[in-house]
Amino acid sequence: MTRSLRWIAPTTVTWVLGVLFLFPVLWFLLSSFKPGGELFTWPLRLFPEDWTVSGYITAWERYDFQQYFLNTAIVAVVTTVLTVFVSACTGFALAKYRSRWVQAFFLCLLATTMLPTEVIMPSTFSVILGLGLYNSLAGIIVPSIITATGIFMFRQFFSTVPDELLEAARIDGAGEFRIFFRLMLPIARPIIAVLAIFSFQWRWNDYIWPLLVLNDPDKYTLQLALRSIVGAENIDWSVLLGASVISLIPMVLLFLVFRRQIMNSDINSGLKD
Amino acid sequence: MAVTTARKERRRRGLVAATFLLPAFVLFVLFFVAPAGLGLAYSFTDYRGYGTPEFVGVGNYTSLFADSDFYRSLWRTFLYTAVSVPFGYFLTLIISALLVSRETKGAALAQVVFFFPWLISPIVTGVVWRWMFGENFGLINYLLSSLGMGSLKWASDPNLALIVVILAGSWGGTAFSMLLFMAAMRNIPSSYLEAASLDGAGSLTRFVRIVWPLLRPTSFLVILLGTIGAMKEFAMIQSLNGGGPGTSNVLIVQYIYKTGFEQSKIGYASAASMILMVILLVIALIQTRFDRSDLS
Numbered sequence: 263m264t265r266s267l268r269w270i271a272p273t274t275v276t277w278v279l280g281v282l283f284l285f286p287v288l289w290f291l292l293s294s295f296k297p298g299g300e301l302f303t304w305p306l307r308l309f310p311e312d313w314t315v316s317g318y319i320t321a322w323e324r325y326d327f328q329q330y331f332l333n334t335a336i337v338a339v340v341t342t343v344l345t346v347f348v349s350a351c352t353g354f355a356l357a358k359y360r361s362r363w364v365q366a367f368f369l370c371l372l373a374t375t376m377l378p379t380e381v382i383m384p385s386t387f388s389v390i391l392g393l394g395l396y397n398s399l400a401g402i403i404v405p406s407i408i409t410a411t412g413i414f415m416f417r418q419f420f421s422t423v424p425d426e427l428l429e430a431a432r433i434d435g436a437g438e439f440r441i442f443f444r445l446m447l448p449i450a451r452p453i454i455a456v457l458a459i460f461s462f463q464w465r466w467n468d469y470i471w472p473l474l475v476l477n478d479p480d481k482y483t484l485q486l487a488l489r490s491i492v493g494a495e496n497i498d499w500s501v502l503l504g505a506s507v508i509s510l511i512p513m514v515l516l517f518l519v520f521r522r523q524i525m526n527s528d529i530n531s532g533l534k535d
Numbered sequence: 536m537a538v539t540t541a542r543k544e545r546r547r548r549g550l551v552a553a554t555f556l557l558p559a560f561v562l563f564v565l566f567f568v569a570p571a572g573l574g575l576a577y578s579f580t581d582y583r584g585y586g587t588p589e590f591v592g593v594g595n596y597t598s599l600f601a602d603s604d605f606y607r608s609l610w611r612t613f614l615y616t617a618v619s620v621p622f623g624y625f626l627t628l629i630i631s632a633l634l635v636s637r638e639t640k641g642a643a644l645a646q647v648v649f650f651f652p653w654l655i656s657p658i659v660t661g662v663v664w665r666w667m668f669g670e671n672f673g674l675i676n677y678l679l680s681s682l683g684m685g686s687l688k689w690a691s692d693p694n695l696a697l698i699v700v701i702l703a704g705s706w707g708g709t710a711f712s713m714l715l716f717m718a719a720m721r722n723i724p725s726s727y728l729e730a731a732s733l734d735g736a737g738s739l740t741r742f743v744r745i746v747w748p749l750l751r752p753t754s755f756l757v758i759l760l761g762t763i764g765a766m767k768e769f770a771m772i773q774s775l776n777g778g779g780p781g782t783s784n785v786l787i788v789q790y791i792y793k794t795g796f797e798q799s800k801i802g803y804a805s806a807a808s809m810i811l812m813v814i815l816l817v818i819a820l821i822q823t824r825f826d827r828s829d830l831s
Contacts, residue, residue: 272638383792386570468656469769
């Protein structure tokens with residue numbers, strides 16, 4: 263093969279795979295604009311014959327998706343703010359105060375990646391009940407604040423900050439908290455951005471915690487609402503397609519705005535120390 | 536005098552560190568230690584969610600080991616993990632290699648395409664694939680029958696249903712591993728590859744002989760996270776086929792959920808939880824050992 267034709271094979275394979283990856287979403291999206299009758303009429307067509315948004319309107323109005331949207335947004339935003347703050351505090355302490363106890367706690371946090379909530383659902387439920395968090399949005403927010411990934415990201419970052427910088431600030435008479443808020447948090451801005459994006463995505467798409475904690479349909483998050491539509495005896499596909507696409511919109515916007523941060527995030531350093 | 540100041544200072548710093556760690560510590564105790572401890576305690580009782588739990592010794596464990604449903608879901612989970620992890624690993628590895636290759640045209644756009652499923656929740660991923668693979672209405676069966684191959688039983692054949700789950704899982708899981716691989720590949724010094732080119736190595740040889748071995752730590756991480764993720768797969772299957780047909784694809788976490796919450800056998804489900812915990816721990820230990828022996 264001559265040098266100038268080298269691009270053909272890798273480019274072809276990439277784009278064949280790319281089309282295969284894109285197709286499920288494309289088909290889903292195009293189907294969501296078909297009227298209910300057209301969804302199941304063979305021969306199936308790629309593009310809708312009559313474009314309609316009736317599925318979207320029904321989902322938004324009849325199924326109370328406004329409420330679910332709001333609930334999910336509250337949970338995702340509040341949890342993300344708390345996650346970033348607690349992870350930064352913890353990561354800072356783990357990186358800058360070396361003692362046996364601190365390191366032991368670090369190992370415990372490491373173990374939580376091996377022990378996800380899914381594994382101990384029944385007893386987690388009892389804890390939620392005991393704390394009076396059952397059936398409240400706080401019950402989803404509080405338990406999901408700590409994530410090992412977030413803490414590792416900050417620990418890793420703060421370990422690269424030279425100790426001399428802290429010493430200099432101490433000599434200047436700055437207290438530890440002042441150092442943290444005025445010096446450390448501002449320089450950790452790239453990590454804050456990446457963790458905020460990731461945390462928002464985790465919380466927006468989470469299913470396990472809402473499933474355990476919420477009972478009242480008024481408090482449902484989008485994922486629970488979608489699950490209840492798909493779990494029905496006769497699935498209303500027209501509504502389900504529209505509702506699913508609605509639930510994706512914030513994530514797509516987030517991606518469009520923060521594409522650079524997401525794609526260039528060196529999450530490897532955060533996960534494996 | 537100087538000694539006491541230093542000691543005082545150290546003590547003060549210790550207090551500061553404790554303050555910084557306090558929120559994480561409290562949350563860790565409440566939502567990891569307490570459920571784990573409570574789960575262990577429940578697993579020795581007949582607790583049903585109300586009343587006083589009665590101690591039953593290892594009764595739950597002996598009945599679990601005799602429960603064919605438990606074995607079936609455990610086996611199904613292992614099968615799912617054993618197929619989906621290697622499949623997902625090689626798929627992601629190939630895609631990442633293509634995307635960082637300078638010979639691929641439009642790689643920046645393609646990267647967005649492969650990353651897109653990351654934005655989609657497990658529940659919606661399940662819905663998307665259910666829509667494509669619907670037995671009587673899905674596009675795949677429509678295409679198959681248009682080609683004269685007849686439709687396949689994607690929903691009523693247990694193994695075909697598992698194949699759809701594997702495809703959907705790999706589709707959804709590619710993006711995150713891809714970020715890990717691409718970051719690692721970009722960190723490989725280009726001098727290594729240039730040296731190999733001068734020796735006449737083609738791009739495939741360079742990848743297999745140089746890049747892939749250097750990616751070992753990332754491969755380890757991707758496989759470990761993939762294995763844990765597959766062992767606890769739950770949400771996506773819930774919306775894809777609910778563990779069906781029947782209960783043939785009920786994986787272990789769904790089994791725990793069903794026994795614990797739908798049948799409210801909390802003690803029994805906790806025993807299953809403890810077994811899953813031990814399995815995950817063993818997997819993590821084996822893989823860590825594997826990683827270490829490779830490095831030395």
